[in-house]
Amino acid sequence: MAIRTTSPVTGEVLKSFDELTADQLEDKLARAATAAESYRLTTVDQRAEWLGRAADHLEKEADSVSELITTEMGKTYRAAQEEVAKSVHGLRFYAAEGPAYLKDLPADASRVGAKKTYVTYQPIGPVLAVMPWNLPLWQAMRFAAPALTAGNVGLLKHASNVPQTALYMEQLFRDAGFPDDVFQTLLISSGRVEQVLRDERVKAATLTGSEPAGKSVGTIAGSEIKRVVLELGGSDPFIVMPSTNLERATDVAVLARTLNNGQSCINGKRFFVHADIYDAFVASFAAKMGALVVGDPMDESTDVGPLATESGRGDVAAYVDDALGKGAKALVGGKRPEGAGWFYPPTVLTDITPDMNMYHEEVFGPVAQVFRVTSLQQALELANGHPYGLGSNLWSEDEAERQMFIRDVESGMAFINGHTTSYPEIPFGGVKRSGYGRELSDLGMKEFMNAKTVWIGPDAPA
Numbered sequence: 001m002a003i004r005t006t007s008p009v010t011g012e013v014l015k016s017f018d019e020l021t022a023d024q025l026e027d028k029l030a031r032a033a034t035a036a037e038s039y040r041l042t043t044v045d046q047r048a049e050w051l052g053r054a055a056d057h058l059e060k061e062a063d064s065v066s067e068l069i070t071t072e073m074g075k076t077y078r079a080a081q082e083e084v085a086k087s088v089h090g091l092r093f094y095a096a097e098g099p100a101y102l103k104d105l106p107a108d109a110s111r112v113g114a115k116k117t118y119v120t121y122q123p124i125g126p127v128l129a130v131m132p133w134n135l136p137l138w139q140a141m142r143f144a145a146p147a148l149t150a151g152n153v154g155l156l157k158h159a160s161n162v163p164q165t166a167l168y169m170e171q172l173f174r175d176a177g178f179p180d181d182v183f184q185t186l187l188i189s190s191g192r193v194e195q196v197l198r199d200e201r202v203k204a205a206t207l208t209g210s211e212p213a214g215k216s217v218g219t220i221a222g223s224e225i226k227r228v229v230l231e232l233g234g235s236d237p238f239i240v241m242p243s244t245n246l247e248r249a250t251d252v253a254v255l256a257r258t259l260n261n262g263q264s265c266i267n268g269k270r271f272f273v274h275a276d277i278y279d280a281f282v283a284s285f286a287a288k289m290g291a292l293v294v295g296d297p298m299d300e301s302t303d304v305g306p307l308a309t310e311s312g313r314g315d316v317a318a319y320v321d322d323a324l325g326k327g328a329k330a331l332v333g334g335k336r337p338e339g340a341g342w343f344y345p346p347t348v349l350t351d352i353t354p355d356m357n358m359y360h361e362e363v364f365g366p367v368a369q370v371f372r373v374t375s376l377q378q379a380l381e382l383a384n385g386h387p388y389g390l391g392s393n394l395w396s397e398d399e400a401e402r403q404m405f406i407r408d409v410e411s412g413m414a415f416i417n418g419h420t421t422s423y424p425e426i427p428f429g430g431v432k433r434s435g436y437g438r439e440l441s442d443l444g445m446k447e448f449m450n451a452k453t454v455w456i457g458p459d460a461p462a
């Protein structure tokens with residue numbers, strides 16, 4: 001893919017970038033390896049200070065960075081501001097918690113014949129992050145903040161349609177005072193990820209993106225015996241039971257399906273609604289989805305901007321057309337608009353059946369599938385029938401239902417009376433084809449650390 005910023009509102013190419021030449025890439029890898037040698041010896045308190053400065057810089061530049069995000073991928077300016085604020089919080093969170101997270105973990109020496117034994121967490125060196133465009137700052141920041149706290153060095157291969165956000169991040173860490181080359185952006189196409197990952201100076205990788213990309217990077221990492229975290233797609237269930245507050249559940253259902261213009265791995269995508277409240281839910285949900293304002297993402301009154309890429313919009317339209325052609329009903333939306341830009345209206349579909357492509361895959365746009373169920377058991381069977389298992393959502397006031405959901409839903413995250421969201425404080429990740437490994441919290445940071453066991457024997461008798 002060409003590396004360039006293209007406006008999702010007009011389709012106009014705004015800025016193009018040359019890919020790194022072979023020599024430039026080699027130079028960056030060499031620099032990363034050199035930087036890793038000294039950066040690993042810095043103290044976590046020093047790293048925390050740099051992280052804090054990065055947060056301050058980003059906070060000062062929030063308006064221009066938000067505009068850049070909106071320009072590159074089309075989310076509303078309001079949503080971009082929230083993304084920047086979250087990134088600032090993520091930096092401050094690791095600055096505050098990093099020193100505690102990195103403390104040695106003592107163990108019982110007497111049970112292993114030692115005078116002292118403990119686990120010490122050490123950085124492993126340069127880590128490659130292959131990142132998607134949908135949360136161009138936060139997604140890359142949630143790799144960068146824990147990695148830099150840990151004492152690792154970051155190499156960012158961002159999605160080809162958000163190069164300016166990628167370059168901004170490199171600049172941000174430099175301006176914050178981090179040593180040279182501790183965080184570098186690599187402007188390369190996805191075809192060159194293999195070369196970088198096979199390079200012996202690169203110690204591990206994390207990829208957030210589609211299943212095909214995950215398979216490729218996971219296979220390469222496996223063949224090199226390198227650690228990899230994969231955060232792939234999701235088709236999160238959103239289960240609504242009769243005991244819940246319907247007004248609130250429908251409000252959050254709309255948000256869950258449309259945040260980030262419907263292009264988030266953790267959007268609620270499949271809505272399983274109990275028959276007792278199905279008609280009321282569907283009427284309210286469809287009305288609220290239909291009332292959303294679609295338009296220029298810089299406009300304050302806009303709720304849903306365009307999709308980020310032309311091909312992404314084409315994929316969404318193809319899923320909907322396929323479903324409608326096989327008997328699905330569109331309560332609102334369902335038609336690709338004419339005109340400039342890659343807009344797609346909020347859409348609510350019912351009568352979805354397993355022969356439709358969207359039933360088994362992920363629709364990356366504001367399209368909700370609603371299913372009528374007669375029990376939580378049935379909702380869980382349908383939810384778990386999908387190959388993905390990233391987030392999941394239950395709306396219920398019934399404690400027994402909540403416990404059943406927590407026990408039986410096949411997902412990496414189970415949210416009750418809310419929608420799945422990432423927080424630096426708690427782990428994020430999936431099961432099944434949504435990938436493996438965790439981001440965020442101390443777990444995410446320790447994915448890329450050597451948990452070194454230290455055993456110190458008793459002093460030799462005199």
Ligand code: NAP
Nearest residue numbers: 131132158159160190193209210213216231232233234265
């Ligand atoms: P994508 O095509 O897989 O792209 C993601 C990144 O991977 C980009 O940097 C891309 O580079 C690179 N890439 C693509 N194919 C590759 C390959 N074969 N080898 C190495 N790198 C490769 O994904 P997308 O369609 O843009 O993003 C949407 C997907 O990401 C959705 O499935 C969504 O659910 C998932 N996602 C998951 C999470 C999560 O945390 N689980 C979060 C956000 C998004 P180029 O841009 O140069 O092609």
